[in-house]
Amino acid sequence: MFDNLDFDVIRRSLPYLFLDGMSFTLMLTGLSALGGLVFGTLIALMRLSGYKLLGRVAGLYVDFMRSLPLVLVIFWFYFLVPYIGQWLTGASRPIRVGAFTSSLVTFIMFEAAYFSEIMRAGIQSISKGQPAAASALGLTYSQSMRYIVLPQAFRNMLPVLLTQTIVLFQDTSLVYVLSIPDFLGAASKVAQRDGRLVEMYLFAAAVYFVISCVASYGVRRLQARIAIVR
Numbered sequence: 001m002f003d004n005l006d007f008d009v010i011r012r013s014l015p016y017l018f019l020d021g022m023s024f025t026l027m028l029t030g031l032s033a034l035g036g037l038v039f040g041t042l043i044a045l046m047r048l049s050g051y052k053l054l055g056r057v058a059g060l061y062v063d064f065m066r067s068l069p070l071v072l073v074i075f076w077f078y079f080l081v082p083y084i085g086q087w088l089t090g091a092s093r094p095i096r097v098g099a100f101t102s103s104l105v106t107f108i109m110f111e112a113a114y115f116s117e118i119m120r121a122g123i124q125s126i127s128k129g130q131p132a133a134a135s136a137l138g139l140t141y142s143q144s145m146r147y148i149v150l151p152q153a154f155r156n157m158l159p160v161l162l163t164q165t166i167v168l169f170q171d172t173s174l175v176y177v178l179s180i181p182d183f184l185g186a187a188s189k190v191a192q193r194d195g196r197l198v199e200m201y202l203f204a205a206a207v208y209f210v211i212s213c214v215a216s217y218g219v220r221r222l223q224a225r226i227a228i229v230r
Contacts, residue, residue: 006196010203013190021186022207028100028182029169032107036168037161039108040115045145047120058116065113071174077106078178099178111168118160122153159223166215170208183207 010017046058065073081102082094089095126149134144154161173184181189184204191200 005199007199007203009190009194009196009199013186013200016190017183017186021181021183024180025169025172025182025184028104028107028172028175029165031104032111032172033165033168035104035108036111036115037119039112041119041150043112043116044119044123047116048123062113062116065110070110070171071177073110074103074106074174074177077109078102081105099175099180103175103178103180107168107172111164114164115161118157118164119153122157122160123149125156126152155226158226159219162219162222163216166212166219169215170212173208 043058043061046054047062049055078099081097085091085095085097086093130148130152131141131144134148135141139147172182175182176185176188179185187200187204191197
């Protein structure tokens with residue numbers, strides 16, 4: 001059954017797969033997670049603010065993003081971002097953004113909806129007595145959030161945030177539809193060039209499986225350590 005398979009094509013392609021493909025995948029994952037965390041925290045604060053309009057706008061954004069397939073959002077931003085850039089800059093025609101920028105914007109906006117819900121749960125897990133105590137000490141709402149609530153919320157939600165980042169790492173393979181040479185895109189190019197689809201896609205699946213399993217194990221260890229400290 002496997003007599004016609006040539007796994008040597010994997011060995012010959014390793015530098016391209018990891019130095020170009022995997023490095024791009026990890027960079028996109030890291031930047032998207034960082035941007036999504038910052039934007040998601042702002043959305044979470046909007047949802048928890050005392051201003052009903054801000055809460056409703058943030059809630060609609062989260063519901064809208066979470067109701068759409070990610071691949072559709074990727075295509076949507078890919079065609080929409082040039083027009084947004086034209087509108088912001090006042091240019092006469094849609095600006096050239098590129099597949100990487102549009103995909104990065106997509107993942108930040110999309111993941112922010114999920115990170116915001118995680119952050120909201122983390123903030124609500126903090127005892128209400130602590131913000132009240134901060135207020136009694138003369139701290140403003142902003143200072144209470146920055147120095148007391150958010151540091152504890154990040155610590156509580158760190159395992160869940162990292163788990164969501166692992167999901168994000170897997171989701172970045174969807175940029176393949178924009179012909180971006182991430183790890184899966186690089187494997188696909190080699191597969192089509194050498195006519196070794198089975199070998200390359202088996203290898204790509206194995207790499208994603210190993211990295212995700214190792215990362216998940218690390219998150220479980222971290223979660224156990226945090227639980228012991230408590």
